Amino acid sequence: SINVDTESSISPEDLRLAEKAWSSKVTRPMPKVFSAPILPKKGEKNFLVTSALPYVNNVPHLGNIIGCVLSADVFARYCRLRNWNVLYIGGTDEFGTATETKALEEKLTPQQICDKYFVIHKEVYEWFNISFDHFGRTTTPQQKLITQEFFLDVHKNNFTSTASVEQLHCKACDRFLADRFVEGICPDCKFDDARGDQCDGCGHLINAVELIKPRCKICGNMPVVEKSDQIFLELPKIEPVLRDWIEKVSPQWSHNARTITNTWLKEGLKPRCITRDLKWGTPVPLSGFEKKVFYVWFDAPIGYCSITACYTDEWRQWWQPSKDTPILYYEFMAKDNVPFHSVMFPATLLAINKNYQMVTHIMATEYLNYEDGKFSKSRGVGVFGTDARNTGISADIFRFYLLYVRPESQDSSFSWLDLATKNNTELLNNIGNFVNRALVFAEKFFDGIIPAMNPNVEEFTLLALLTKELHAFNSALEKGKLRDGIKYILNVSRHGNQYMQVQKPWVLVKGSNEEKTRAGTVVGMSCNVACLIAVMIQPYMPSTSTIMRQQMNAPDDVIVLANEINILLQPGHKIGKPSPIFTKIEQNTVDSLKKQFAGSGKPASATNGGKEGNIKGAKNTP
Numbered sequence: 001s002i003n004v005d006t007e008s009s010i011s012p013e014d015l016r017l018a019e020k021a022w023s024s025k026v027t028r029p030m031p032k033v034f035s036a037p038i039l040p041k042k043g044e045k046n047f048l049v050t051s052a053l054p055y056v057n058n059v060p061h062l063g064n065i066i067g068c069v070l071s072a073d074v075f076a077r078y079c080r081l082r083n084w085n086v087l088y089i090g091g092t093d094e095f096g097t098a099t100e101t102k103a104l105e106e107k108l109t110p111q112q113i114c115d116k117y118f119v120i121h122k123e124v125y126e127w128f129n130i131s132f133d134h135f136g137r138t139t140t141p142q143q144k145l146i147t148q149e150f151f152l153d154v155h156k157n158n159f160t161s162t163a164s165v166e167q168l169h170c171k172a173c174d175r176f177l178a179d180r181f182v183e184g185i186c187p188d189c190k191f192d193d194a195r196g197d198q199c200d201g202c203g204h205l206i207n208a209v210e211l212i213k214p215r216c217k218i219c220g221n222m223p224v225v226e227k228s229d230q231i232f233l234e235l236p237k238i239e240p241v242l243r244d245w246i247e248k249v250s251p252q253w254s255h256n257a258r259t260i261t262n263t264w265l266k267e268g269l270k271p272r273c274i275t276r277d278l279k280w281g282t283p284v285p286l287s288g289f290e291k292k293v294f295y296v297w298f299d300a301p302i303g304y305c306s307i308t309a310c311y312t313d314e315w316r317q318w319w320q321p322s323k324d325t326p327i328l329y330y331e332f333m334a335k336d337n338v339p340f341h342s343v344m345f346p347a348t349l350l351a352i353n354k355n356y357q358m359v360t361h362i363m364a365t366e367y368l369n370y371e372d373g374k375f376s377k378s379r380g381v382g383v384f385g386t387d388a389r390n391t392g393i394s395a396d397i398f399r400f401y402l403l404y405v406r407p408e409s410q411d412s413s414f415s416w417l418d419l420a421t422k423n424n425t426e427l428l429n430n431i432g433n434f435v436n437r438a439l440v441f442a443e444k445f446f447d448g449i450i451p452a453m454n455p456n457v458e459e460f461t462l463l464a465l466l467t468k469e470l471h472a473f474n475s476a477l478e479k480g481k482l483r484d485g486i487k488y489i490l491n492v493s494r495h496g497n498q499y500m501q502v503q504k505p506w507v508l509v510k511g512s513n514e515e516k517t518r519a520g521t522v523v524g525m526s527c528n529v530a531c532l533i534a535v536m537i538q539p540y541m542p543s544t545s546t547i548m549r550q551q552m553n554a555p556d557d558v559i560v561l562a563n564e565i566n567i568l569l570q571p572g573h574k575i576g577k578p579s580p581i582f583t584k585i586e587q588n589t590v591d592s593l594k595k596q597f598a599g600s601g602k603p604a605s606a607t608n609g610g611k612e613g614n615i616k617g618a619k620n621t622p
C-alpha cells in the first residue's frame with residue numbers, strides 16, 4: 001500500500017551534495033520558544049492556522065477529528081518544527097439551531113448546553129494532544145462585537161439587501177420554526193417523516209415551506225406560512241472581486257476545495273440570507289431587525305477572529321496585518337464546510353474592504369467512514385472522542401492511523417483490523433524495530449556512546465536517499481499533504497533498515513580492527529537516522545517522538561527540522577536507555593474493539609454524506 005516512491009537513482013551530484021551537507025559544520029538554531037501572545041513578526045515566515053469550529057452540540061467522532069482539529073494540529077506542529085512563527089486557533093461553534101435542538105432534547109438552556117459540551121470538546125482534544133495556542137468559543141462578547149462590526153461595514157458599503165421570506169410559524173410555540181424544528185410529508189417522494197431540511201426517504205434537500213402537512217417538532221401543531229423580512233448578503237455584487245481573488249489563490253487549495261468552489265461559481269452566486277428569526281445567536285444591530293439573529297454560518301467563521309481576540313488584544317496584527325508582515329493563512333476542514341470558507345466568508349471580508357486577512361490555503365478532507373458504514377451517534381456506531389481513551393490504544397496510535405488513512409483525496413475508512421495491521425507492520429516492525437536496534441547496538445557494542453563515523457560511498461548513498469525523502473516530506477507538508485508525509489517517514493525507516501541489514505554491524509563488530517571501526521560508522525549512522533525519524537514523526541506522534549528522543553538523550557536543538565541532513569547525534573554523545581517503543585495489537589483486541597463499537601445493528605437511515613443528521617449543503621433559502 002506504500003506507493004510514494006522517491007527512490008529511483010542517485011546521481012553523483014546527489015552524492016556530492018549529501019556529503020557536503022553531512023560534513024558541513026552547522027550551528028543548529030535552538031527551537032523557538034513560543035510565549036503568549038504569539039504575534040506575526042517582520043522578517044519571519046508567519047502562519048495563521050485554524051481548524052473548522054465544530055458545532056458544540058455533539059461529541060466529535062474520529063471522522064470529525066481527522067477532518068479538522070487533528071489535521072490542523074499536524075500542520076501547526078510541523079510549522080513549529082521548522083521554527084516558523086505560527087498561531088493555531090480553534091474552538092467550538094455554539095450558535096445555530098443545532099444547539100437549540102439539543103437544548104430542547106436535554107431540557108437545558110442553550111447556554112447550559114454550550115457550557116457542558118464545550119468542556120467535552122476541550123477534553124477530547126486535550127486527550128488527542130491537539131496543540132491549540134488558544135481554544136475558544138463563539139458565545140463571547142468579542143464575538144458579538146466583531147460580528148456586528150463586520151456586518152455594519154458590509155451594510156454601510158451597500159453589500160446587503162432585504163427581502164421578505166416565507167417561513168413556517170408555530171402559533172402555539174410563538175416562534176418561527178427553523179428547518180430542523182419541522183417535519184412533514186416530503187413533496188417529492190411523499191415519505192411521511194421528512195425533516196424540514198432534508199427527506200430521509202429520498203435524500204432530497206427540502207424547502208421547509210413546501211412540506212405537506214407540516215408539524216411543529218416541539219408541540220406537534222401545524223405551523224402556518226408567514227412572511228418576515230430578512231437581510232441578504234449581495235453575493236452577485238461582490239462576485240467580480242471574489243472571482244479574481246479565487247483565481248489568484250485557489251491553485252494552492254486542496255483539489256476538492258477548488259472543485260466545490262468552482263461548482264458554486266458555475267451556478268452563479270445568488271444573494272444569501274444571513275439572518276434568522278431565532279433567539280439563540282448574535283443579534284442583528286439594525287433597526288427593524290432587533291429581534292433577529294445572524295445565521296450561524298454568517299458569524300461562525302468570524303469566530304476565528306473573535307477567538308483570536310479572546311487570546312490577545314493585538315488580534316488585528318493577525319487579521320489586518322501590515323504589508324511588511326505577510327501571513328500565510330491555512331484553514332483545515334471537511335469538504336462540506338468549503339463553500340462557507342471559500343465563498344461566504346471571503347465575500348464578507350471583501351465587502352468590508354479593510355484589508356482583512358484572507359485565507360491563502362483551504363485544506364479540505366473528504367469523509368472518513370467507520371468500518372463498512374458511517375459513524376452514527378444514535379446507533380452507537382464508531383469511535384467517538386470520549387470513547388477513544390477507554391480503548392487502551394494511545395492517542396499517538398490513533399493519530400498515526402487517522403493520518404495514515406486521512407481522506408485526503410477520496411473517502412476512506414477507519415478499520416480496527418487495518419489499524420492493528422499498520423501498528424504491527426509500519427510502527428512495530430518498521431520504525432520500532434529500526435530505532436530500537438540502532439540504539440541497542442550502540443548500547444551493547446559501544447557503551448551507549450555514538451562512535452566515530454567515517455562515511456564512505458555506502459553512507460553517502462544512504463544520505464542521498466534520505467535527503468530525497470526529506471525533501472519530498474517537506475514539500476508534501478508545505479502543501480498540506482499530511483498523509484504523504486507519513487509515507488516519507490516510513491521510507492526513511494525502510495532505508496535505515498535496509499542499510500543495517502546489508503552492513504551487518506553485529507558481524508563487523510566481531511571482526512578485524514578495520515571492521516570494528518566500520519561497525520562504529522554503521523551504528524553511528526543508524527542512530528542518526530533513528531534521530532531523524534524521531535524528529536520527522538514529531539508532528540504526527542508527539543509523545544512517541546519525546547520518548548524516542550529521551551532514549552537517545554537527544555539535545556534540544558535536534559527538534560528543528562532542516563531541509564538537509566547533517567549530524568544530529570555527534571560522535572561521543574551518550575545516549576539514554578533504549579527500550580521497545582511500540583507494542584503489538586493482537587487479533588483478540590481487534591475482535592473485541594470491533595464488537596464494542598459496532599452499535600445496535602440497526603440499518604443506517606439516510607444518505608447524508610457521512611455526517612449524521614447534519615446537512616449544511618448549498619441551500620440558498622433560509
Ligand code: MET
Pocket residue numbers: 051052053054055093300301302303337616
Ligand atoms: N460548525 C461548523 C461544522 O461543524 C463549522 C464552522 S467553521 C467556522 O460544520
